[in-house]
Amino acid sequence: MVKTGRDAGLKPTVNDIARVAGVSLATVDRVLNDRPGVRSITIERVHRAIQDLGYVRDTAAANLARGRVYRFHFLLPESENEFVASLENQITELSKVLSFERTQLSFELVPAFDPQAMAQILTRMDPEEVDGVAIFGPETPSVRDAIDQIKKRGVSVVALVSDLPSSERDYFVGIDNIAAGRTAGQLMGHFLPSGPNKVLVITGSMLARDHLERRLGFDQVITESFDQVEVLPSIEGRDDPDLLESLLPGAFEMTPDITGIYSSAAGNAGLINFLRQNNLDHKIIVVGHELTPLSRNALEHDTFNAIISQDTGHLIRSTVRVLRAKSDSLPINLPQERIRIDVYLKENMPPIDGR
Amino acid sequence: MVKTGRDAGLKPTVNDIARVAGVSLATVDRVLNDRPGVRSITIERVHRAIQDLGYVRDTAAANLARGRVYRFHFLLPESENEFVASLENQITELSKVLSFERTQLSFELVPAFDPQAMAQILTRMDPEEVDGVAIFGPETPSVRDAIDQIKKRGVSVVALVSDLPSSERDYFVGIDNIAAGRTAGQLMGHFLPSGPNKVLVITGSMLARDHLERRLGFDQVITESFDQVEVLPSIEGRDDPDLLESLLPGAFEMTPDITGIYSSAAGNAGLINFLRQNNLDHKIIVVGHELTPLSRNALEHDTFNAIISQDTGHLIRSTVRVLRAKSDSLPINLPQERIRIDVYLKENMPPIDGR
DNA sequence: TTGTAGGCGTTATCAA
DNA sequence: TTGATAACGCCTACAA
Numbered sequence: 001m002v003k004t005g006r007d008a009g010l011k012p013t014v015n016d017i018a019r020v021a022g023v024s025l026a027t028v029d030r031v032l033n034d035r036p037g038v039r040s041i042t043i044e045r046v047h048r049a050i051q052d053l054g055y056v057r058d059t060a061a062a063n064l065a066r067g068r069v070y071r072f073h074f075l076l077p078e079s080e081n082e083f084v085a086s087l088e089n090q091i092t093e094l095s096k097v098l099s100f101e102r103t104q105l106s107f108e109l110v111p112a113f114d115p116q117a118m119a120q121i122l123t124r125m126d127p128e129e130v131d132g133v134a135i136f137g138p139e140t141p142s143v144r145d146a147i148d149q150i151k152k153r154g155v156s157v158v159a160l161v162s163d164l165p166s167s168e169r170d171y172f173v174g175i176d177n178i179a180a181g182r183t184a185g186q187l188m189g190h191f192l193p194s195g196p197n198k199v200l201v202i203t204g205s206m207l208a209r210d211h212l213e214r215r216l217g218f219d220q221v222i223t224e225s226f227d228q229v230e231v232l233p234s235i236e237g238r239d240d241p242d243l244l245e246s247l248l249p250g251a252f253e254m255t256p257d258i259t260g261i262y263s264s265a266a267g268n269a270g271l272i273n274f275l276r277q278n279n280l281d282h283k284i285i286v287v288g289h290e291l292t293p294l295s296r297n298a299l300e301h302d303t304f305n306a307i308i309s310q311d312t313g314h315l316i317r318s319t320v321r322v323l324r325a326k327s328d329s330l331p332i333n334l335p336q337e338r339i340r341i342d343v344y345l346k347e348n349m350p351p352i353d354g355r
Numbered sequence: 356m357v358k359t360g361r362d363a364g365l366k367p368t369v370n371d372i373a374r375v376a377g378v379s380l381a382t383v384d385r386v387l388n389d390r391p392g393v394r395s396i397t398i399e400r401v402h403r404a405i406q407d408l409g410y411v412r413d414t415a416a417a418n419l420a421r422g423r424v425y426r427f428h429f430l431l432p433e434s435e436n437e438f439v440a441s442l443e444n445q446i447t448e449l450s451k452v453l454s455f456e457r458t459q460l461s462f463e464l465v466p467a468f469d470p471q472a473m474a475q476i477l478t479r480m481d482p483e484e485v486d487g488v489a490i491f492g493p494e495t496p497s498v499r500d501a502i503d504q505i506k507k508r509g510v511s512v513v514a515l516v517s518d519l520p521s522s523e524r525d526y527f528v529g530i531d532n533i534a535a536g537r538t539a540g541q542l543m544g545h546f547l548p549s550g551p552n553k554v555l556v557i558t559g560s561m562l563a564r565d566h567l568e569r570r571l572g573f574d575q576v577i578t579e580s581f582d583q584v585e586v587l588p589s590i591e592g593r594d595d596p597d598l599l600e601s602l603l604p605g606a607f608e609m610t611p612d613i614t615g616i617y618s619s620a621a622g623n624a625g626l627i628n629f630l631r632q633n634n635l636d637h638k639i640i641v642v643g644h645e646l647t648p649l650s651r652n653a654l655e656h657d658t659f660n661a662i663i664s665q666d667t668g669h670l671i672r673s674t675v676r677v678l679r680a681k682s683d684s685l686p687i688n689l690p691q692e693r694i695r696i697d698v699y700l701k702e703n704m705p706p707i708d709g710r
Numbered sequence: 711t712t713g714t715a716g717g718c719g720t721t722a723t724c725a726a
Numbered sequence: 727t728t729g730a731t732a733a734c735g736c737c738t739a740c741a742a
Binding site for chain 1 (some may be wrong): 356357366411413414415416418419428443446447450451454455456459460461462463534535537538540541542545546548549572576663666668690691693695696697698699700701702703705706
């Protein structure tokens with residue numbers, strides 16, 4: 001039998017340290033929390049005791065004692081799409097659980113693809129009222145500046161879903177979108193019938209870094225491995241189902257022999273409508289993004305053939321963990337925070353509850 | 356801005372309840388924990404106060420106060436395979452984290468496919484020393500009886516990876532293996548070249564319920580959707596790479612024109628060796644199970660085409676959460692505990708750290 | 711520069 | 727059947 005915990009003996013506490021170091025509880029606490037007013041020789045002794053005993057602080061007890069409350073705020077794009085709705089749900093759900101762990105969550109919708117609006121909201125945010133922000137939005141200089149500013153005022157910042165690498169954001173929570181695009185390409189290549197094929201790519205906006213990266217990855221794989229497949233220019237649906245639905249007829253007039261569609265952004269409702277109304281359903285291989293009630297239904301009925309997805313629950317939970325760690329300047333457990341690129345076929349779709 | 360937490364006001368505590376109900380802390384605690392010695396009229400009043408205030412107990416504080424320690428034990432099959440090794444790792448890793456949350460984890464290897472050994476170990480387990488067991492093993496009457504017995508003695512039981520539905524186990528942590536097999540079938544069908552194909556299925560043991568279910572699901576999909584594909588009888592590798600490697604030549608002599616292999620169990624090392632040494636690499640479509648260093652490498656080099664997997668980290672964490680909930684007779688958050696059927700292509704493989 | 715004492719929310723012991 | 731009261735491990739006035 002392999003025991004994996006620390007040796008059965010109970011873990012040392014601040015009291016043990018105080019005793020061993022020959023100082024009081026208060027002094028131990030000062031050293032533990034890097035507070036001033038302790039002679040370096042004393043600090044030395046306390047540290048040695050900590051080392052010797054292998055002490056590790058009990059965070060739960062610490063939080064209980066200090067009554068600390070974390071306040072995190074999410075900024076999400078204001079577009080009618082199920083993916084964002086799912087993020088909202090996850091935030092609401094998680095916050096119910098977290099309210100018993102001294103963590104408060106809130107979110108706010110920001111006009112989509114509108115860097116100015118985002119920058120303004122960020123700039124106006126009160127560092128006294130928020131410990132961390134998660135941003136799902138476009139990457140532009142104004143947003144970048146706003147982030148750098150709010151960071152200086154002590155607010156932790158996480159980029160969500162779409163990275164903002166040019167900014168000082170503390171972390172990015174989301175998938176590798178190039179790899180996601182490559183995965184879509186691989187599936188598309190295998191699912192298309194043999195012979196020559198033409199594939200239409202639907203994107204959201206050139207401002208959205210995630211969309212750009214997906215297209216890039218998709219093209220890479222098709223070029224590398226499927227020389228019979230031609231990828232057509234993107235059509236830009238702005239994550240808007242209606243706009244998308246109105247654009248599709250034009251694309252099919254231009255190229256009637258489309259055999260595959262890579263829907264790399266949101267707005268699947270428009271695509272599904274179009275396909276079904278024009279009887280293109282089942283005739284075209286479709287690879288989409290994000291498992292939602294709609295896309296799930298499309299998969300179920302073979303309107304979609306595969307879906308690339310990211311778990312919204314995991315996204316939100318990971319964001320909170322990261323924001324907490326950053327707020328306490330604690331290290332992050334990278335492997336745990338890595339968001340997977342999920343692949344769903346009809347066969348392995350999880351049940352409806354959305355996970 | 357949407358605030359999702361409980362209204363900013365702090366949450367009520369036992370003190371508030373005591374005050375409102377007009378009783379002492381101790382009485383509140385008795386009611387809260389269903390302890391005897393309280394008049395039903397008093398219980399009534401306390402319950403009303405709890406309701407009115409919307410009280411929810413602070414688990415961290417409760418655990419702190421009672422100094423409760425959870426001891427969970429994992430029984431894993433003793434076979435040299437990376438999947439089990441990964442489970443062991445995850446147990447070890449998680450227990451480092453959990454040692455600061457009053458939870459001790461241990462594991463033990465049980466001779467594989469040996470119901471007697473498993474039953475014996477279970478029967479000998481001391482309920483004084485363990486609060487819960489997780490069992491990854493075969494489903495037989497003897498094991499079932501041993502489980503029912505130990506459950507009666509107050510130990511919580513979770514079936515891990517392979518379900519034991521005939522027993523009184525509290526819960527099953529793992530994937531839907533029929534769906535996993537179906538997913539493998541779907542991928543196999545699409546990845547095989549067009550025209551007639553013969554697919555070999557490698558299984559572990561007829562005693563392993565997970566293996567049986569995968570084969571079942573695989574056959575279903577092939578029959579339903581790919582009529583040009585013929586599925587050959589299983590070969591039984593007992594999760595042993597060497598045994599498997601020694602069996603493969605025979606299978607290929609019997610049926611030289613095999614174009615696909617579904618490796619539904621462990622022992623991939625043997626399969627990979629065989630394929631590479633016989634230059635069958637890249638000529639045969641291979642769908643395997645479990646992302647491990649070996650299978651990852653095979654995917655990387657196109658020896659394998661797709662892998663169906665389950666996250667060992669998630670399996671272990673979920674098991675612990677469930678075991679904890681069961682030990683405290685608390686409800687389980689089903690959606691959170693659902694284990695996904697992961698699909699990996701070369702393109703969406705997560706980085707090496709094993710998540 | 712250091713220590714004492716009280717409190718965070720819950721549980722548990724003992725006496726009333 | 728109930729209620730004080732002292733833990734649990736940590737933090738934080740305030741005092742020395």
